[in-house]
Amino acid sequence: xxxxxxxxxxxxxxxxxxxxxxxxxxxxxxxxxxxxxxxxxxxxxxxxxxxxxxxxxxxxxxxxxxxxxxxxxxxxxxxxxxxxxxxxxxxxxxxxxxxxxxxxxxxxxxxxxxxxxxxxxxxxxxxxxxxxxxxxxxxxxxxxxxxxxxxxxxxxxxxxxxxxxxxxxxxxxxxxxxxxxxxxxxxxxxxxxxxxxxxxxxxxxxxxxxxxxxxxxxxxxxxxxxxxxxxxxxxxxxxxxxxxxxxxxxxxxxxxxxxxxxxxxxxxxxxxxxxxxxxxxxxxxxxxxxxxxxxxxxxxxxxxxxxxxxxxxxxxxxxxxxxxxxxxxxxxxxxxxxxxxxxxxxxxxxxxxxxxxxxxxxxxxxxxxxxxxxxxxxxxxxxxxxxxxxxxxxxxx
Ligand code: F3S
Numbered sequence: 001x002x003x004x005x006x007x008x009x010x011x012x013x014x015x016x017x018x019x020x021x022x023x024x025x026x027x028x029x030x031x032x033x034x035x036x037x038x039x040x041x042x043x044x045x046x047x048x049x050x051x052x053x054x055x056x057x058x059x060x061x062x063x064x065x066x067x068x069x070x071x072x073x074x075x076x077x078x079x080x081x082x083x084x085x086x087x088x089x090x091x092x093x094x095x096x097x098x099x100x101x102x103x104x105x106x107x108x109x110x111x112x113x114x115x116x117x118x119x120x121x122x123x124x125x126x127x128x129x130x131x132x133x134x135x136x137x138x139x140x141x142x143x144x145x146x147x148x149x150x151x152x153x154x155x156x157x158x159x160x161x162x163x164x165x166x167x168x169x170x171x172x173x174x175x176x177x178x179x180x181x182x183x184x185x186x187x188x189x190x191x192x193x194x195x196x197x198x199x200x201x202x203x204x205x206x207x208x209x210x211x212x213x214x215x216x217x218x219x220x221x222x223x224x225x226x227x228x229x230x231x232x233x234x235x236x237x238x239x240x241x242x243x244x245x246x247x248x249x250x251x252x253x254x255x256x257x258x259x260x261x262x263x264x265x266x267x268x269x270x271x272x273x274x275x276x277x278x279x280x281x282x283x284x285x286x287x288x289x290x291x292x293x294x295x296x297x298x299x300x301x302x303x304x305x306x307x308x309x310x311x312x313x314x315x316x317x318x319x320x321x322x323x324x325x326x327x328x329x330x331x332x333x334x335x336x337x338x339x340x341x342x343x344x345x346x347x348x349x350x351x352x353x354x355x356x357x358x359x360x361x362x363x364x365x366x367x368x369x370x371x372x373x374x375x376x377x378x379x380x381x382x383x384x385x386x387x388x389x390x391x392x393x394x395x396x397x
Contacts, residue, residue: 001030001170002037010166018069018110022162029159030170038168039132039175041152043074045120046112046164047136048157050081050354051100058157059099062106065161071111072167076125078137079296079321080104080116081356084349090319096356112164116349117323119231119296121148124325129253132175134163138244139235139295139370145245147230149253151175154244174245181258182218182247184209189221190270195232195301196387197273198225199369202236204276208266209241217241218261220249221268231295236369280372282363282382289361289381290314290395291352292388293321294368299329301388306335308392309342317361318344318395321351344395353378365394 009015010023026038048054054062081100082092108114117123118137127133127144133152135141136159144150153173155163163169173179186205192198205217217237225233225248237243247255292305297320305320320339322330327348330336336346347355352364353374363382364375367390372383386394 001027001035003027004038007038007166007168016068018065018067019165021065022069022165025158025162026166026168026170030172033170033172035170035172037171039171040167041073041134041163041169042131043120043125043127043133043135044071044160044164045076045078045125045133045135045137045140046107046157046160047078049077049079049103049107049116051096051103052081052354052356054103059103059106061158062103065165066106066109069110069165071164073164074125075112075164076120077104077107077112077114077116078118079351079354080349081354082350083347084116084324086346086348089345090347090355091357091360092355110165115323115325117296118351119298119323122296122298122326123323132169134160134169136160138238139231141244142234142238142246143231145174146234146247146252180245180254181216182261183214183216184212184218184264184266185261186217186219187221187265187267188219189267190273192222192273194367194387195228196367196369196385198229198233199236199367199385200273200277200280201268202233203240203280203369204268204272206237206239206241206243209243212264214264215241215243216245216247217243218247218249218255222248222251225251228298228301231298232368235295239370239373277385280369280383280385282384285363285382285384287316287363287365287384287394289317289352289364290391291319291321291364291366291371292391293319294351294353294366294371296351297322297326299326299333302326302330302335302339303333304388305344305392306338308389309344310338312342312396314343314395315397316395319347319352320344321347324348365391367391
């Protein structure tokens with residue numbers, strides 16, 4: 001790999017121990033993936049923040065990097081294992097909370113903004129078209145590449161941190177124009193609407209791409225999509241298909257840039273969507289937990305939830321997972337009061353997947369296909385997908 005003088009200096013230890021270690025990580029990655037050089041990144045988002053993922057070994061690595069490491073670019077965190085202010089109300093045990101805070105303190109010491117959210121693009125870590133990033137959360141990677149037209153590979157925790165401390169990432173994969181062409185033409189022949197339906201579509205396309213061993217769909221047939229629908233689609237297609245980039249005709253910024261793929265064409269009809277939706281509803285489910293905000297709820301979604309909860313009481317555990325800055329806006333707008341008066345709980349900084357709640361509930365209802373996947377696989381819950389309105393109805397039933 002060809003390094004600049006400054007990058008070589010980092011590798012030689014001229015800028016301290018953590019910068020040296022970071023450049024070693026990035027240089028090795030670059031060699032493995034055949035990168036010719038590094039590229040400057042404007043932002044980093046770090047995943048693997050929950051103490052449940054990090055453990056003591058991860059924490060030790062963080063503390064070591066925090067001895068002299070300081071971030072060079074805007075860096076934020078993925079959700080942690082708990083709401084940093086409201087963890088007791090969510091049933092998180094004290095030992096876990098203590099360890100989670102130790103991890104967040106280590107990130108803070110390096111100058112990382114400890115906003116723990118999988119939607120950094122909604123809260124200020126917001127790139128624009130063509131900028132290079134080193135992001136780690138799969139749904140956010142997919143959103144930034146596809147919806148914004150920025151460029152990032154899906155980083156692991158250590159490589160994202162290394163990019164934060166150096167401001168660089170090896171230039172390979174989705175940083176290169178030649179790797180951003182659509183590979184499979186997906187023709188949608190049915191109207192879709194809502195975060196749940198976009199999640200269902202993401203699963204359908206993701207499953208098909210795994211079967212075809214392809215990664216970049218070019219989707220036609222969607223006339224309109226909201227930010228919330230796109231974030232749900234990104235989370236789902238990334239979860240089920242490992243997709244980090246898609247093009248959507250008329251909607252995403254690079255759709256005219258590359259030719260329409262013609263070798264492989266995959267058509268989706270209404271019945272296919274219904275069949276896939278049925279796969280996201282478990283038999284004999286007994287719902288005792290409802291969670292909205294996967295990916296983290298936008299202020300628009302919170303306004304909608306408040307509207308639906310006004311004047312009613314929930315009868316089941318009901319979480320709204322969101323970024324803390326979004327919750328602050330909800331407080332100021334009066335939405336939090338309505339939601340909390342109804343008995344629902346905000347779970348800021350965390351979500352129903354990364355919080356340590358395995359086995360605590362029997363069945364979860366969500367509007368997110370990604371939450372269905374991890375609700376089953378990680379937390380051993382039965383799952384049911386529905387619209388936001390159906391989820392609220394279930395919670396108050
Ligand atoms: Fe975000 Fe948790 Fe869903 S990290 S995308 S809310 S699984």
